[in-house]
Amino acid sequence: MSARLVESRLTLTVSYLVLAVGAFIALFPIALLVLNSLKPAAQIVQNPLALPNPIRWENFVHAWKDAKFSQTFVNSLLLSGTTIFLVCTTCSLSAYVLARQKVASWKIWTFYLLATTTAPIQLYIFPLYFGFAKLGLINNVFGVALIYTALYSPFAVMLLRTYFIAVPKELEEAALIDGANHWQVFSKVMLPIVSPGILTVALIIGLNSWNEFLIATTFLQKADKVTAVIAFYLLSGQYSSDWGEIMAAALIIVVPVVVLFVAMQKRFIEGMAGGSVKG
Amino acid sequence: MHRLYLVPTLIINFVIVLVPALLTIALAFCSWDGISTPTFSGLDNFRALFADGVFWTALTNNIIWTAIFLTVPIAMALLAASMLLIVPRGSNFFQVIYFLPVVIATAITARVWQGMIYSPVTGLFGILHRFGLPLTNPLAQPSTALFGVATVDLWHWWGFLCVIFFAALRQVPQEHIEAARIEGATYSQMMVYVLLPAIRPTITLMLIMTVIWSFLAFDFVYILTQGGPAFSSEVLSTLAYRHAFYDLNVGQAAAAAMVISLFGLVGTFFYVRLQTKEGEQ
Numbered sequence: 175m176s177a178r179l180v181e182s183r184l185t186l187t188v189s190y191l192v193l194a195v196g197a198f199i200a201l202f203p204i205a206l207l208v209l210n211s212l213k214p215a216a217q218i219v220q221n222p223l224a225l226p227n228p229i230r231w232e233n234f235v236h237a238w239k240d241a242k243f244s245q246t247f248v249n250s251l252l253l254s255g256t257t258i259f260l261v262c263t264t265c266s267l268s269a270y271v272l273a274r275q276k277v278a279s280w281k282i283w284t285f286y287l288l289a290t291t292t293a294p295i296q297l298y299i300f301p302l303y304f305g306f307a308k309l310g311l312i313n314n315v316f317g318v319a320l321i322y323t324a325l326y327s328p329f330a331v332m333l334l335r336t337y338f339i340a341v342p343k344e345l346e347e348a349a350l351i352d353g354a355n356h357w358q359v360f361s362k363v364m365l366p367i368v369s370p371g372i373l374t375v376a377l378i379i380g381l382n383s384w385n386e387f388l389i390a391t392t393f394l395q396k397a398d399k400v401t402a403v404i405a406f407y408l409l410s411g412q413y414s415s416d417w418g419e420i421m422a423a424a425l426i427i428v429v430p431v432v433v434l435f436v437a438m439q440k441r442f443i444e445g446m447a448g449g450s451v452k453g
Numbered sequence: 454m455h456r457l458y459l460v461p462t463l464i465i466n467f468v469i470v471l472v473p474a475l476l477t478i479a480l481a482f483c484s485w486d487g488i489s490t491p492t493f494s495g496l497d498n499f500r501a502l503f504a505d506g507v508f509w510t511a512l513t514n515n516i517i518w519t520a521i522f523l524t525v526p527i528a529m530a531l532l533a534a535s536m537l538l539i540v541p542r543g544s545n546f547f548q549v550i551y552f553l554p555v556v557i558a559t560a561i562t563a564r565v566w567q568g569m570i571y572s573p574v575t576g577l578f579g580i581l582h583r584f585g586l587p588l589t590n591p592l593a594q595p596s597t598a599l600f601g602v603a604t605v606d607l608w609h610w611w612g613f614l615c616v617i618f619f620a621a622l623r624q625v626p627q628e629h630i631e632a633a634r635i636e637g638a639t640y641s642q643m644m645v646y647v648l649l650p651a652i653r654p655t656i657t658l659m660l661i662m663t664v665i666w667s668f669l670a671f672d673f674v675y676i677l678t679q680g681g682p683a684f685s686s687e688v689l690s691t692l693a694y695r696h697a698f699y700d701l702n703v704g705q706a707a708a709a710a711m712v713i714s715l716f717g718l719v720g721t722f723f724y725v726r727l728q729t730k731e732g733e734q
Contacts, residue, residue: 298473324469
């Protein structure tokens with residue numbers, strides 16, 4: 175794709191060597207995860223590096239039951255789904271207005287949202303928790319979805335903004351001349367064009383809310399209300415010391431994420447880098 | 454009418470972030486257990502916080518953490534990203550592999566390292582120890598606990614930086630690279646004179662974000678060591694969390710949150726300045 179930086183064979187060999195070391199670092203712990211999810215606990219104690227012999231598929235059955243995945247996966251899906259829906263609807267609206275400078279105060283709000291991207295969770299989580307407790311919103315996935323929406327919105331707005339800015343102004347003007355009102359311009363002209371951006375935001379927000387730890391562990395406490403990740407955390411911390419079962423539970427949570435990531439890698443990587451690399 | 458488009462985002466933001474943040478600032482000057490009525494206590498929370506040795510340990514740990522993350526992962530990521538630019542084939546394959554740790558939940562990453570690598574019973578360190586290598590669980594020693602935790606976060610984090618740097622490097626104009634190559638530039642000359650200056654805005658942004666994120670570090674410390682042993686790996690965010698939810702001393706937690714925010718604010722200032730400057734170009 176790009177012209178070569180250097181041509182010597184030695185440089186190339188060294189480069190591949192360095193890249194291979196990097197790949198080994200990234201994959202080694204993941205390999206241990208997969209390998210040991212297939213072993214009984216006694217084999218892991220003997221040697222975590224050895225191949226499973228025989229393979230113990232029951233780990234997955236026990237993990238599924240002990241981490242209550244049939245319930246906690248539903249919680250996770252509900253939480254991620256609600257967050258994706260809220261972020262995509264509210265942020266495409268505000269990103270459009272800010273990108274097109276439709277309001278006089280667009281600079282202030284862009285500045286404000288940029289600043290909240292970096293606001294530490296600790297700055298608002300404590301009053302929020304006691305407020306939620308008063309309102310009976312602890313153990314409520316929709317309450318947590320609302321927190322995630324606030325948490326991820328600034329990022330989503332900033333990313334979607336770049337997509338709206340890239341749309342040629344003439345399209346909007348043409349639609350207005352044809353007699354479309356501002357809502358039709360937004361929903362019929364702009365939204366379809368930026369839909370790839372919305373999909374990217376949905377993927378990244380989905381991943382983040384699926385994996386999130388601090389807020390989920392604070393606001394969801396009942397065993398049947400927690401997310402799959404928190405159920406795994408509780409299983410590995412309190413209910414089980416069978417590392418085969420723990421790794422099996424981990425694998426059950428990781429596999430859908432990795433499959434989705436590999437299938438949609440371009441979008442994930444573009445979106446993650448999009449906020450920080452222009453062009 | 455377009456003003457209405459902003460309303461949903463801003464209402465959610467105000468209710469979840471702005472109002473509680475202002476309450477935190479107020480609570481930092483109050484004594485509150487989370488249940489009864491808060492009472493104004495002036496600077497007592499800050500005095501108590503600054504008199505607490507653990508607070509200074511946590512602050513020092515945050516600074517060490519920042520120093521580690523400003524250097525090690527940035528260097529690793531720059532090296533790998535430049536190699537990805539050099540190789541004619543496979544760069545996408547390697548990029549996807551490096552990014553895998555980023556998409557795995559922190560709770561899972563923490564447990565894999567804890568049980569499968571560090572553990573003296575079920576982990577790699579245990580089996581290497583049996584083979585005679587002098588390895589002990591770094592999380593169990595006060596002198597190494599923080600570094601043990603930081604290593605896990607490093608593993609989880611550097612691939613993200615690598616992908617971002619690689620994306621930036623690919624934007625460097627071909628002619629610049631071509632010209633340097635014709636001049637016979639070596640790899641290090643190419644890095645120092647062509648590539649690094651070209652992606653400086655991206656590196657600066659990542660350095661600023663590293664400072665901000667380093668003061669927010671929570672998940673791995675909380676899961677792996679809970680700040681122990683003997684508070685040796687405590688950081689400000691776990692300290693604040695413990696004060697609020699374990700000691701029910703919300704005022705002091707708020708004061709600690711203010712200290713975290715202070716460092717964040719400095720980073721945010723530079724971040725916003727950089728972003729708006731770029732936006733105007």
